[in-house]
Each structure stands twice: as structure tokens, then as C-alpha cells.
Amino acid sequence: MFKKEFKITPWNVEGEVDYEKLIKEFGVSKLEDNILERIKKHTKELHLFLRRKIFFAHRDLDWLLDEYEKGNKFFLYTGRAPSGDIHIGHLLPWIFCKWLQDKFDVDMWFQFPDEEKFLFKKNLSFEDTQKYLYENMLDVIALGFDEKKTHFLIDTKHANLMYKEACKVAKKITFSTVKASFGFTDSTNIGSIFYTSMQAVPAFLPSILKGKNIPCLIPLGIDQDTHFRVSRDVMPKLGFYKPAIMHNVFLPPLTGVSGKMSASDKISSIYTTDTPKQVETKIKKYAFSGGQPTIEEHRKKGGNPDVDVSYQYLRMFFEPDDKKLQKIHDDYKSGKLLTGELKEILIKKINDFLKEHQRKRELAKKRIDKFVFKN
Amino acid sequence: MFKKEFKITPWNVEGEVDYEKLIKEFGVSKLEDNILERIKKHTKELHLFLRRKIFFAHRDLDWLLDEYEKGNKFFLYTGRAPSGDIHIGHLLPWIFCKWLQDKFDVDMWFQFPDEEKFLFKKNLSFEDTQKYLYENMLDVIALGFDEKKTHFLIDTKHANLMYKEACKVAKKITFSTVKASFGFTDSTNIGSIFYTSMQAVPAFLPSILKGKNIPCLIPLGIDQDTHFRVSRDVMPKLGFYKPAIMHNVFLPPLTGVSGKMSASDKISSIYTTDTPKQVETKIKKYAFSGGQPTIEEHRKKGGNPDVDVSYQYLRMFFEPDDKKLQKIHDDYKSGKLLTGELKEILIKKINDFLKEHQRKRELAKKRIDKFVFKN
Numbered sequence: 001m002f003k004k005e006f007k008i009t010p011w012n013v014e015g016e017v018d019y020e021k022l023i024k025e026f027g028v029s030k031l032e033d034n035i036l037e038r039i040k041k042h043t044k045e046l047h048l049f050l051r052r053k054i055f056f057a058h059r060d061l062d063w064l065l066d067e068y069e070k071g072n073k074f075f076l077y078t079g080r081a082p083s084g085d086i087h088i089g090h091l092l093p094w095i096f097c098k099w100l101q102d103k104f105d106v107d108m109w110f111q112f113p114d115e116e117k118f119l120f121k122k123n124l125s126f127e128d129t130q131k132y133l134y135e136n137m138l139d140v141i142a143l144g145f146d147e148k149k150t151h152f153l154i155d156t157k158h159a160n161l162m163y164k165e166a167c168k169v170a171k172k173i174t175f176s177t178v179k180a181s182f183g184f185t186d187s188t189n190i191g192s193i194f195y196t197s198m199q200a201v202p203a204f205l206p207s208i209l210k211g212k213n214i215p216c217l218i219p220l221g222i223d224q225d226t227h228f229r230v231s232r233d234v235m236p237k238l239g240f241y242k243p244a245i246m247h248n249v250f251l252p253p254l255t256g257v258s259g260k261m262s263a264s265d266k267i268s269s270i271y272t273t274d275t276p277k278q279v280e281t282k283i284k285k286y287a288f289s290g291g292q293p294t295i296e297e298h299r300k301k302g303g304n305p306d307v308d309v310s311y312q313y314l315r316m317f318f319e320p321d322d323k324k325l326q327k328i329h330d331d332y333k334s335g336k337l338l339t340g341e342l343k344e345i346l347i348k349k350i351n352d353f354l355k356e357h358q359r360k361r362e363l364a365k366k367r368i369d370k371f372v373f374k375n
Numbered sequence: 376m377f378k379k380e381f382k383i384t385p386w387n388v389e390g391e392v393d394y395e396k397l398i399k400e401f402g403v404s405k406l407e408d409n410i411l412e413r414i415k416k417h418t419k420e421l422h423l424f425l426r427r428k429i430f431f432a433h434r435d436l437d438w439l440l441d442e443y444e445k446g447n448k449f450f451l452y453t454g455r456a457p458s459g460d461i462h463i464g465h466l467l468p469w470i471f472c473k474w475l476q477d478k479f480d481v482d483m484w485f486q487f488p489d490e491e492k493f494l495f496k497k498n499l500s501f502e503d504t505q506k507y508l509y510e511n512m513l514d515v516i517a518l519g520f521d522e523k524k525t526h527f528l529i530d531t532k533h534a535n536l537m538y539k540e541a542c543k544v545a546k547k548i549t550f551s552t553v554k555a556s557f558g559f560t561d562s563t564n565i566g567s568i569f570y571t572s573m574q575a576v577p578a579f580l581p582s583i584l585k586g587k588n589i590p591c592l593i594p595l596g597i598d599q600d601t602h603f604r605v606s607r608d609v610m611p612k613l614g615f616y617k618p619a620i621m622h623n624v625f626l627p628p629l630t631g632v633s634g635k636m637s638a639s640d641k642i643s644s645i646y647t648t649d650t651p652k653q654v655e656t657k658i659k660k661y662a663f664s665g666g667q668p669t670i671e672e673h674r675k676k677g678g679n680p681d682v683d684v685s686y687q688y689l690r691m692f693f694e695p696d697d698k699k700l701q702k703i704h705d706d707y708k709s710g711k712l713l714t715g716e717l718k719e720i721l722i723k724k725i726n727d728f729l730k731e732h733q734r735k736r737e738l739a740k741k742r743i744d745k746f747v748f749k750n
Binding site for chain 1: 490493494501530531532533534535537538539541542543544545546547548549550551553554559560561562563564565566567568569571572
């Protein structure tokens, strides 16, 4: 499979991502089996995101585990810039955080930088981001985080905690650096230029609030790594640990295994609020197939699960049972399983998941206050 | 008197300032007698800062008076970036604000951008700015502002009110603009680049809080004009009036009539906390004299009040009585009044002022809470 040109910034992913190349370019480490074994020692089992290398790279995870084994517990930090509805691709790092929270019994700081997309998108207003903020919080809560150990930070609401700390970071980052790292130009607005400082803050704010240095682990989509490539070096200068990071690959859009699912491309994404009928229609109509043009040809030549989006969704998210997944893989490859049948399996899986998610999402409406950090 | 090269930014003033040239370069309007007459209609009398053109330029003051005469009251906004002790030069716009507050019965918003100098000065820590913040607030309160109508905004403390609004400003200002206006380079830190957005906020925050558009008048040293040259154009785009501005000249340093008094140059400044003895010593030792080398020569040729710092301090600040000032001027020019005698007049004036100021400054320690805006 040849790789086309691809481009990644925290605000845009284009083309078919070459993750091996990213590992080199970003200077991150591959998530090797020996480190998975170390995790398994503590968690007893490995989440499918780990077994199947959906989380595929990291920074300083060895160090984080060293600290944990010395009794120095970490906290989790991830986030969501409100700018649209949540699709299933967004859920990957959050579901993983929920698993880590349960397994390691740790606090979770979830940042909602409600100014970010306002600053970066020409036509997005603060009224828009506030609406999405509310909707997006429901999706996070619905995933089952422990309300006693999960703290939402909303940049504009918690700015009296965060802005001062962001200034400490900002003082140590020049325009040169953000120009090179984010591709900014002289036409970039000065809010966008400053913004990365705010994204750095939750990685050490809990240490300030607790009055002691606490290790931080950030699970995130690899496109967000740039922010921490810039700010990680600053943190020791401020007296804090560099946060450890775990990077996940992107859930591909329905339309094919390149780029990442995008909240603004309505036909290429499954939203957490889609109805069963919408899910069915989207999968049947748009999910890129690795099957053959005719049933006869498919029975003879078999399908290609590597490029089949339905299979990939099962592998990356919806079929946790390795044996069942292997059987689907083999049956599809041999031609025994037809594309239509494969799609039916996925549709049922997604709709079962969404039914439960949507139920919890409704209940979340009364629980937001329990999650927003009180300062 | 020939003018040397001079350079003005909000963080540095060098050389002998040519105010006529500044008016043209900055695109501000000269404060002409007709507008002073309009002010006098409302205030009955003119403050010495107006009579003697210590406030010498403005932006949109005609418009502000139009609005006032239509019943649309304005509010005042000025500020202080905590970074050192207060000298008498700092007091000019604040004393003028106090006079305006009394005469027009208006609210006053006083910003303490406690991150500004932290961002711009390499070796200044937040611990430093917090110490100066406290000290500087005492000086402002000591000037007699009405506690019911005066509201302190402290950037890091009030960031949950201000940061979101600053982002709205920031979205409309590019790096190009701040590069050209403030002389920033690629090596400037990203906090400094963002900062001007925070200084814009108090010019319209009261309008947001009151839910209606309120005109704003900003008395300030002309070096601060750059911030508003950048942000005034943004405000109508956000639905607010452009603030009107009144600009004061700098109180010269003791050592001569060029530059401005600097808080970091200990021998060229009179601080609000100086003892009577310190004031006497500084004036006698450092105050640049327009007198002649010997008494005999002085009696014969007379002194030059235009370059005499002691005379200038009396004119710009400490001798409100126009007739008395004229007599001092004439006597000095004729040689009747000696430099030593002129200095004695000034020393007594300053020490009388500081005695009262320091008494009120002590009382202010218990009143800070009444001034800090409750949000």
C-alpha cells in the first residue's frame, strides 16, 4: 500500500497518515510490547486499544510507570475544544482515559478550551462554542467517568486559575517557535498565537493546586502532540515534570482509510446522537468497502479488510473480542462474509453502543455541575 | 531648543520627547482651547493639568462630550502595570481621573495588569508583581477615589471576566499589526504578543456588565496610546464605542527635561514613599537647574525656567495657583529668585503633598477590599 502526501496540524489532518513516518518526525517512541507488558502488570488485562495498537506511540511512558511503581501516582489529562458535535472518532482517547482511571484509580482533568476553535475558525462565535461546550460535556460524562475523580476545566470559566499559569508558559515560548511548530504566519491572530500556553496548563495545574509535583499522563490523538512538543520543554523550567503522552491513531472517516473523521463533514462521520436509522444509512451508503464489485467475484477473490472501513471500525473500536474479530477478518478475506453482512454486524454494534451512550447522555444533563471544577 | 532623537513604546521612553511630532505620528488631536471651554462648561473650573496643557492631546473627546451632553454618561479607565514603586510622575493621569470622577460624577475602572511587566521583563517574577500590586493599589486609593464608584480589575484575578473578552479582541489583531505597532520580532514571547488584548478589555467590559453601550474615557501617558491605536478599531466590530483618550506629557526625571521619570532609576525619581529628608536630598542634589553657575551671574542674567526641573515640577504638578506660579517664573527669570530658593519652595510643596499622601496610603491598607471588583 503506497502512502500519499499527508499533512497534520492540531487543526487539520489531510491525506493518508503514515504513522511510522510521524513517529520519526515528531520524535515520539513506538509503543512496544515490553511497555504493554509493564502496563499489564498493573491492569491485569490490556484494553483493545493497546492490544491492537490503536494507541501506537508515547513519550516518557517508561518514566511514568517508574514513578507509579515508586508510589508516585499520576493524573490523566485530555480535552476537547468545543466546535461541533461529537463523533465516534473523538471518543477513542476518552474511552481509554476512562479505562485508565478505573485501572489505576487516578484523577482525570478534562480541559474544554472553549476559546480555541473560536480563535482558529473565522465564522465560529462564542455563542456557538458555548452551545457545543454543553453538548460535548454530556458525551464525556456519558462515558462513565468517576464524578469524584474527574474535573472539567473550561478555559474562559477557569481563566482566573489558568491565565496566570499560561503566562508563565508563554513567557518561555517565542513567536519563532510557534511559527515553526504550527505553521503560523504574520497574518495569524494574536489569540491563536497565545493559545498553546492555555493548553499546557492542565498538565501542571493539579500540581499547583495540591502543592506537590504530580506526574501527568496525556492520552491524545497524535495531531495534538505539537502543543506538547512546544510546551513540554518549558515545564521543568517552571518546576514541574514533563507530562507523559500516549498517542492514538485516527479513526478513519466512513469514506475511506485516509485522514481522520471530521465533525464538520456530515456524511463521513457517525455522531453520538445519530439515530439507528441514520447509522444504518450512513454505513450502508458511505462506508468504504474492501469487497469485490459482485457477490460472485467476492466469493471467489475475497475482500480486503485492511481498507474496509466497517472492518476497521470493528477492529479499532466495536469488537472487543479478539477471536470474533479474527473470524470476521478471515471470513471476509476468504469471501465467506459479504460486505453487506459485515456492514450489518457493524451497524448492530454501533447502534447497541449508541443506545446505551444516548441513555447515559440524557442522565448526564443533571450531572454537569458535579464535574465542573469548583474554584 | 533643538530636539534630539527620541523613541517611545509602552515599555520604554528615550530621549527628549517632541510632543508636536508625536501628535502627528500617533494621529491624535491637539487639546485646543475650544474643547477646554466645552469641558469648563460642565466642570466650572479647569484643572491645572488642563490649563497648563499637561494633558495636551486627545482622541474623540468631542464625541465623548457630545454623548455626555445627550445624557449618555461615560466611565473612566486607566491603569498601572505593577512592577515597581510609584513615583510622582505616575500620579498625573490618576489625579486627573480623580478630578474627572468628582466633576462628572462617573465610575472609574482601574486596571492592574499584573502579568504585563512579568511578560516583558526577563527577571521579574509573579511574586514581584504581586508585591508591587499591593503597594501600587495603596497609592491609587490614597488619591481619594470614591470607593462606591471605583473598581479595580486585576488581570490574573479577574481573568474569568477578562480572558474571554480579550480573545474576542485578539481574534481581530494579527501578528503583523503588533509587530509594526510595538516593534515585536520573532523572538518576542507569545504572552507579550497577546497582552495588548487584555489592556483593551476594560474599555468595554463595563458595557458588557451593564448590558448597554457606555462611552469610555481613558486618561493616560502618551506612551500607552499604542495599545489603543491597535485595539480602538476592533471595538466597533465587537459592537462597542471606540474609547475616547486624553494624553498627558511625561513628568521629566529630576536629572533633566528629557525622557520620562522612571521607577527603576532611583536617583531620578521622587517616590510616594520617600521621607522628607530623601526628597530634600534628591531635589538639592539632582534636580536639574536652569540657574547660573554663580549667584552673581544668576542675579545678573537670571535663570531659565523652561529647563529648570524644579520650576517644571511646580508648573506641572505642585503649584496650582497660576498667579503664584507666574511670580515664581518671573522672579526666577529675572534673577531675583535663586535656584536654592526655588528648590526650597518645591521641597516644601512635595513634602506637604507626600505627608498627606502617606497618611492616606496607610489608611488605604484596610480599604483594598472595597475597591477590588467583586465578580
